[in-house]
Amino acid sequence: MTATPASPTGGPENLTVRTRSSVLAQLRARIAGEVFGPGDPGYREACAGFNRMVTHRPAVVALPENPFDVVEAVRFAAEEGLRVTVQATGHGTGVPIDGGLLVNTSRLDGVTVDPIARTARISSGATWKTVLTAAAPFGLAPLMGSSSGVGAVGYTLGGGFGWLGRRFGLASDAVRSFDLVTPDGTPRRITDSSSPELFWALRGAGAGSLGVVTAMEIGLVAVSTVYAGNLFYPVDDAEEIFARFRDWAPTRPEELTSAVAILNLPPTDDVPEPLRGGSFAVVRGCWSGDVDAGRRLVDEWREWRTPLIDMWDERPFTDADAISMDPVEPMPHLVTTEWFEDLPDDAIDVIARRVRPAAGSAPLVVGEIRHAGGAVARAAATAANDRARSGEFLLELIAAVPDPQVALAVESALRVTRQELAPFVTGAAYLNLVSGSERAARAYAAFGAENRRRLAEIKAAVDPSRRFSRGDIV
16 A cells, blocks of 8 residues: 555545555454445445535545444554544534545444433443433433534533533533543543543543544533523614623523524524524523523513513423524534623624625524633633633634535635624634634634643654644644
8 A cells, every 4th residue: 555654734645546445455354344445335425424514535434333443443544654533423523634544433322321420421423412311311411512413522522512511611521531542543541540631631622633532431410401492582683682691691690501692594494483584683591500590580681672582491401402403404514713701892793793694695694602601611720721711702603605606705704704803802712613624723722822832742642643633732
């Protein structure tokens, strides 16, 4: 086989035509799972993730059936000088791989719950839906994100700010251990006592940069019923609603994680009829304390102004998808983010103007500002991704890309929006809300200078050839 060695510059590796079939046969003989090369039936499906904006073109795709397959696949890559990218559901995507090995962990989807210890052991391809379903009968819940279809491990490696965040912290804070296959193919159990530096790095800075996590053990929280949902107001009232939220949210108890958003909903059957094809300003969130106390908090909004549609209600936490109402079908989209310490009126005006629909505008479908602080901010000083969790308000902008021909226009719209917001933001990046090449370009902004130095030392020790180079650690 002829291959270009792995390098920090990210040059592609390719198998020669003459040797491709024999090399693929070697990996097939070593693992129980399937192996694909370009042109093989099943190759495109094995490469595809939820975000269809990213197209991986690996020389080899491995779909492990068990953790031992992962070990063999990574050892194969090391022997052949191939770079490695890891994917489960493909929601959080960095730079696509061109050549090299893609390890698709989606078949490693086991979850076991220990209700006495209040822990869950989660394999690398499992979604939060699987974890939630396993934990709920015991009155327990994971610190999942806005969509239960997202892969639990990848989400956690990037930090993970969900609807229980202000009370319990990020998903990464709940991790007890990782099972990691390092870039040389060594399986290791990583804990705070066995490998404190690597454990620290994986919790918030480890998404695809330090090896393949085949499983993790997390702590669960005693949450079964919440008061959660959305209040829908006219989109023309967005500036007034955002300003009120800015002043209201920081004074609420930590049992409430809340947000305001402008939603431009598609005219599709998966959107409820009253909302279909409409644009709204929304007050949304999740209260995990006493239900009556949560209802009284939201009543403050109802008494201020009657919403067009009121979808806040007592509900099981297993119904958490109803809060953000994220799409469930794969789609091409771009995501970007910024942190704010405050939300001056001028910043609110930029967000509303850019996201509110207008003739000829690029399709920004969501502009959400989530209130942070609480347990999210308290742990920042000791976390690897310190800057990515220490602001007061987190902005997420999501743009649909219905046609590849408009991709450049959409990218431009997001870039211009960030430029207009530059005077008001902290400059930090929350990496779970950044996609594509921007994720690699802004990775440094998730970490303070001292943490960047420390992470670089860990990366150099674990992966000196930079075989794993998704870009989260620079």
